[in-house]
Each structure stands twice: as structure tokens, then as C-alpha cells.
Amino acid sequence: LELLDQTRLPSELHYLECRTADETADAIARLAVRGAPAIGVAAAYGVCLALNDPAADVADVVAACRRLAASRPTAVNLFWALARMEQAAGRCADRSQLAAVLLAEAQAIEAEDQATCAAIGRHGADWFDALPDGCSLLTHCNAGALATAGDGTALAVVFELARRGKRPHVWVDETRPLLQGARLTAWELQQRGIDCTLICDNMAAWVMRRRPVAAVITGADRIAANGDAANKIGTYGLALLAAAHRIPFYVAAPRSTFDFSLPTGDAIPIEERAREEIVRWAGVATAPAATHCFNPAFDVTPAALIAGLITDRGVVAPPAPETIAALLAPA
Amino acid sequence: LELLDQTRLPSELHYLECRTADETADAIARLAVRGAPAIGVAAAYGVCLALNDPAADVADVVAACRRLAASRPTAVNLFWALARMEQAAGRCADRSQLAAVLLAEAQAIEAEDQATCAAIGRHGADWFDALPDGCSLLTHCNAGALATAGDGTALAVVFELARRGKRPHVWVDETRPLLQGARLTAWELQQRGIDCTLICDNMAAWVMRRRPVAAVITGADRIAANGDAANKIGTYGLALLAAAHRIPFYVAAPRSTFDFSLPTGDAIPIEERAREEIVRWAGVATAPAATHCFNPAFDVTPAALIAGLITDRGVVAPPAPETIAALLAPA
Numbered sequence: 101l102e103l104l105d106q107t108r109l110p111s112e113l114h115y116l117e118c119r120t121a122d123e124t125a126d127a128i129a130r131l132a133v134r135g136a137p138a139i140g141v142a143a144a145y146g147v148c149l150a151l152n153d154p155a156a157d158v159a160d161v162v163a164a165c166r167r168l169a170a171s172r173p174t175a176v177n178l179f180w181a182l183a184r185m186e187q188a189a190g191r192c193a194d195r196s197q198l199a200a201v202l203l204a205e206a207q208a209i210e211a212e213d214q215a216t217c218a219a220i221g222r223h224g225a226d227w228f229d230a231l232p233d234g235c236s237l238l239t240h241c242n243a244g245a246l247a248t249a250g251d252g253t254a255l256a257v258v259f260e261l262a263r264r265g266k267r268p269h270v271w272v273d274e275t276r277p278l279l280q281g282a283r284l285t286a287w288e289l290q291q292r293g294i295d296c297t298l299i300c301d302n303m304a305a306w307v308m309r310r311r312p313v314a315a316v317i318t319g320a321d322r323i324a325a326n327g328d329a330a331n332k333i334g335t336y337g338l339a340l341l342a343a344a345h346r347i348p349f350y351v352a353a354p355r356s357t358f359d360f361s362l363p364t365g366d367a368i369p370i371e372e373r374a375r376e377e378i379v380r381w382a383g384v385a386t387a388p389a390a391t392h393c394f395n396p397a398f399d400v401t402p403a404a405l406i407a408g409l410i411t412d413r414g415v416v417a418p419p420a421p422e423t424i425a426a427l428l429a430p431a
Numbered sequence: 432l433e434l435l436d437q438t439r440l441p442s443e444l445h446y447l448e449c450r451t452a453d454e455t456a457d458a459i460a461r462l463a464v465r466g467a468p469a470i471g472v473a474a475a476y477g478v479c480l481a482l483n484d485p486a487a488d489v490a491d492v493v494a495a496c497r498r499l500a501a502s503r504p505t506a507v508n509l510f511w512a513l514a515r516m517e518q519a520a521g522r523c524a525d526r527s528q529l530a531a532v533l534l535a536e537a538q539a540i541e542a543e544d545q546a547t548c549a550a551i552g553r554h555g556a557d558w559f560d561a562l563p564d565g566c567s568l569l570t571h572c573n574a575g576a577l578a579t580a581g582d583g584t585a586l587a588v589v590f591e592l593a594r595r596g597k598r599p600h601v602w603v604d605e606t607r608p609l610l611q612g613a614r615l616t617a618w619e620l621q622q623r624g625i626d627c628t629l630i631c632d633n634m635a636a637w638v639m640r641r642r643p644v645a646a647v648i649t650g651a652d653r654i655a656a657n658g659d660a661a662n663k664i665g666t667y668g669l670a671l672l673a674a675a676h677r678i679p680f681y682v683a684a685p686r687s688t689f690d691f692s693l694p695t696g697d698a699i700p701i702e703e704r705a706r707e708e709i710v711r712w713a714g715v716a717t718a719p720a721a722t723h724c725f726n727p728a729f730d731v732t733p734a735a736l737i738a739g740l741i742t743d744r745g746v747v748a749p750p751a752p753e754t755i756a757a758l759l760a761p762a
Contacts, residue, residue: 110719240633271725274709274717276607276631282710282718290719298709298724300607301633302571302665306730309667334633336640340675341668378605378629379613384713386605387613388441388621393629394602399637 101145105132106246106280110287121150121164128171128178131278135247136321136357137213140181143168144206147185151199158198161189173369174330174398175321176359181209210249216354217250219412224257224352225264227408227415228315235314238271238304241332242284243319243352253319253352255288257410262294270296271307275332277377277395301334308345316342317410320353327403327419328365329353336399339406348407355412355428363421365400373397432476436463437577437611441618452481452495459502459509462609466578467652467688468544471512474499475537478516482530489529492520504700505661505729506652507690512540541580547685548581550743555588555683556595558739558746559646566645569602569635572663573615574650574683584650584683586619588741593625601627602638606663608708608726632665639676647673648741651684658734658750659696660684664727670736679738686743686759694752696731704728 101118107130108114116132118124124146127133133142150156150164165182172178188205192198237258244255251259261268270289275281282298289296299307307313316338320329329335329351342349362368375393379386387393408417409424416423432449438461439445447463449455455477458464464473481487481495496513503509519536523529568589575586582590592599601620606612613629620627630638638644647669651660660666660682673680693699706724710717718724739748740755747754 111716273633274607276605276633279717282722286722287719290721296723298718298722300664300709300726301631302604302607302668303725303727303730305668305671306664306727307725309730333631333637337633337636337668337672340636341671344671344675378631381712381717382715384715385442386610386712387629388618390621391613391617391629392627394634394638395630396634396637399634399640 101142101149103127103133103142104246106134106284107132109283118146119149119152121146121168124149125168125171128168134280135242136175136177136319137248137253137354138246139172139175140177140356141206141210141213141249143178144181144185144209147182148199148202148206151202157195158189161198161202162186172371174371177356180356184209213248213354214250216412217248217252217256220253220352220354220410221251221256221260223412223414224410225260227410228257228261231266231314233265234267234269236269236271236312238273238307238313238316239285240273240281240318240335240338241275242280242288244285244288246284246288247319253354254317255285257317257352258294259292262292268294270294271304271313272296272298273301273304273334273338274298275334276301280332304338305341308341308347313347315348315350317350317352320351320357321398322368323351323353323358323409324362324365324368325360325424326364326421327406327409327416327424328400329406330365330368330370330398330400333396333399336401339401343405349405350408350410351401351406352410358424358428360429365402368400370399371397432473432480434458434464434473435577437465437615438463440614449477450480450483452477452499455480456499456502459499465611466573467506467508467650468579468584468685469577470503470506471508471687472537472541472544472580474509475512475516475540478513479530479533479537482533488526489520492529492533493517503702505702508687511687515540544579544685545581547743548579548583548587551584551683551685551741552582552587552591554743554745555741556591558741559588559592562597562645564596565598565600567600567602567643569604569638569644569647570616571604571612571649571666571669572606573611573619575616575619577615577619578650584685585648586616588648588683589625590623593623599625601625602635602644603627603629604632604635604665604669605629606665607632611663635669636672639672639678644678646679646681648681648683651682651688652729653699654682654684654689654740655693655696655699656691656755657695657752658737658740658747658755659731660737661696661699661701661729661731664730667730667732670732674736680736681739681741682732682737683741689755689759691760696733699731701730702728
């Protein structure tokens, strides 16, 4: 399994080779691959790697799923993809067909994600159709092609607006501590020739006050049944700032990001990561050695702050348990 | 003039030697010395250096004041201190006494700032007297000893609470792009044995939602007659987030930070700094080379978001043109 090592972007375009499910789990844990949909797709292929061992059977596939599921706790797409892989393995009575069945399921997950991204882009661009040419959107972290198997979620909307000749401009939050906005989103937008301006996260409020911002749009890692959305740390604050400036705040995500087992976002597990992410950058100390840190990787934005959820099946605006269920709930 | 080079903290304790007013202006411009009151004190001593040249006269002192005034635009303490130095020079009829007069004025500015910091600390600690032991405050950037000639402004309050046995805990925003919170505030608090937790700026909202925060307290670089306060970029957003969580937001500053010539904060000039501050850290790229940036060094928090101004003459709560003028306006 070849994965673009996102920890090295934009300085290096390095592909990582994963030969086992454990190596794939490690790549997910250390964010070589990140972004909720991309984690799901990578994990699905990681399960296939368990069958590189000719002696492996369904029990080994299930064990690989367990180890991959332990790599990160917040993005639900990971568990969703692994559940699909486990079900596919369970349906396969003939061990000699298991590898082919799992590979086909992983490829289906990947292909569906590509189609999903395209649908999110279309629904979002339709929704923003009335925005004037050259209008500014603001985004946080990376919800682009690097975060999915396709064109992204939030950025799929931007890319589709650009395709339709809208010439969008994007304010990009750098997104501390790991700078996914600066390293990944600014890079993706420039690769596609889309005008963007990088800011530090703490500048967003001032930009909203002094510059025109038509909307804020982010991705999500898990959305509860009522529309509460977990996403990269800083998203919740951004939603509050958008509300204070009467700027609509949107979340773009595929159906696989919804967790209907959780009535609200209160129960979404929030990953806390190592203090080293905050106190060191490129090997250089950014704070005294003994400094105690709090490093939650995600936060939860209450549905009340979200103007709309842009999904592959349409836009739920405003989000509510009934409207979400009507569009997205499993049959 | 020896200045602790704050750009090298906390890795190195390096003192910079300034031999001319121009070298002092350069040290201020590149933030080797920063913090509104400290800039004022450093500039006052920088004026004295103009007289190292035995041929220098009052005109050279005035010219040095002009060059120092051009070093940074936002903090009004700089212009306040330079005006005092220029007035002192103007009052000195005897050229042979000029050096002594200017040195005495700079020393007076420094000594007054020390007393001012102590008074801010006492008034603030009195104000927070009802807070329980071990309560948490949240601060942004550095408004401590490094930012003044004394104990600081916002941190003077924290230090005084600690002296009174309150055992305060401080959430420290790292404060991108130059990390004054991580590098300077976390360092100062640890030097004094005060419990603190470093967070990225974008985590403050989540901390406010999930952890007890009794108050937010920052410094200021310029306060208009109505209480609108310019401070390090990110302060305005923090004030909005505090309001959303019903956490009182305070600004601590000496009288020299008030600019009564400005009725509101709208006319406060906001310094924009180089994009390199955002796209590079420790010589390593944090974003693609061509990335366009917006890098305002300050923002303005409207008085309506400020629960109180903690000054050396007392606390103005809530701030309003009349209450501010009554306590602080020049006679």
C-alpha cells in the first residue's frame, strides 16, 4: 500500500510503503495519512495487507481490523470502513476468495469516496450559486483531496465553484499544532490555481471583522445524529466567531462521517495527542522544556452553530435530528 | 543599553548591546524588545544614546526621537515615552546638562513603570479577591515582566494573586506567529513557580467550554478614550469567545497605554508584519514558498467586550468614556 506521507508535505513528496496492517495502523496513528475519509480508505486497504501472509484466515482479518481501529479514536469513517471490511470477510465462505473479496471491498470504498466527494462538491456549489464571483470563503485544517480518495469535502465545494468560473478566494487557517492548513490546504489550492491567503488561526476573528467573508466551510471527523460535528481543534471557536459576525458556518462531509449511534456530540471521543506536537517544531523548542500542555486534536461544534451540513445526498440546512435522518439515515 | 534579546528566549539568555538610537530602534522593530511598556522604556534609554556623540545637541535628540518613533506603529507607550524625553530635552537650557537630564528622565520612566506594574498587580488582585484558590485564568501573548520594566501588566495580577497565596493556574495561548505565549509567558510563569498549561490559540474556545476558566486577562498596546483596546492579534477573537462562554474578559494596562486623542479604536494603526513570520519557523518552511499571507500584528477589541480595564489607578468596570476619563484623563 503506497501512501503519500502528509507529514512531509509541502517540503517533500514522499510515498510511504505499508506492507502490513500494523504498518498501516502506524501510518494512521502518526498522521502520515489523515482526514476522516482518507483514513477509512487507507484502513480498508490495510485490512487487505493482513492476507499477505498465506496462512492468514478470517480470524486474522478480524484481528487486523481491531488493530487498525485502535489507531485513532475520533473519525468514525475509520470504524465504518473497518466494519464493511469485516462484514465482507464474514460473507466470504471460501478462503481462497478472501483476498479478492477484501480487495474488491476496499476498491469499492475508495470509488464510492471519489463519487461522494464529487457529489458534495456539486451540492455545495449549487448551494453557493448566488454568491458573487471572487467571493471569499474561510476554511480550517485540510478537507481537500489529501483528506479523501477524491476531491475532498469542504475543498470539493471550492474546487467545483472554481470549475464553474466563480473564482473563489480562500482564507486558510494555518491550523496549529500540525499546520495542515499551511502545509496541505494552501498547497492544494495553489496546485489548482485557486487564490488563497494564509493566516494564523488567531487572525480569523479580525479577518471576519475587517474583510468580506461570505461563509466558513470545514470538514468533519464525526457528526452525531443531531448534527453536532467533531472536527479539527479550532473549528468550534471558528463557528462561534462566525456566529458573532453573522457569517454562515458550514460543514461538508460524506454520509460515512455520521454516527447515528450518538444522539449528540457529547459522547464523541476526543483524541488528546502528545505535548511534543506543541512544544517542538522542526526539532526546535517552541517553549521551555518542562512546559505542561493540553493538546486535544478535535473539538465538537454544536449543531446550533452550523448553518448547513453539505453531504453527498444534499444540504441539510439547518441541521436537526429529523432532517438529518430523512436525508441520511440507514434504511 | 543592554536588552535581553526576547527573540532568542527560551533557548538562549542573550543580552543585546545597543550603542546608538538607531540600534535601539532596530531592536524594537525586530522585537528583540517588545511589550508596550518595555518598548517605551527602551526607547527612552535609546534617546539617551544619541548623546554618546559629544557633538550632539537638542536637534539630534529630536531626530533620534523621530527615528525611534518610526520603529513600530501600534503601541502608544512608545510615543508617550518619546514625547516625555523630547519635553525633557526642551526644558534643558544647558547643553552640558542634557545627557544627565535625559538619563534622569529615562530612569524616571523606568521607575514609574515598575511602580505602575506593582499597582496594576494590587488593583487586579483586589478585584479578583473573591476567586477561589487554585482558579484558572487564561492569557494571550506576553504581558509579563518581559513586556515591562516591572512585573508586567496582566501577569502582575497573576504574580500578586500567587503572592497572596491564591495558587492561580494559567492557560497560556502560544500566540502565533511569534509564540510569545509559549516562549515568554510559559517561561516567566515557570520561573516563578506558577502552574500553567500551554495551548495553541485555536484551543482556547474548547478550554472555555470544557474546563473552568474564571477570567481572561491580557495586556494592551493602545486603548482609545472609549475603552476599545488594541492588543496582540488574537485578543479580539478571545474576547468574543469569552463572551460566548460568559467568562469575563479583562485588559490590564498602565495609564501610558491610553490614547485620549482617539475617541474609539477604529483609528488605531494596526501594524502588518512580514509574511516570513508565518511561513517559516526556525528556518524551516511551514507552507509552500509562494503562499500569500495576511499578518496583522494586532487587533482591536471593542470596549463592549471588556468587563474591566485594570490600571495602576484602579479598575474601570465596565469601561466607558466617562468612567475612563474620571480615573485616568490628564488633568
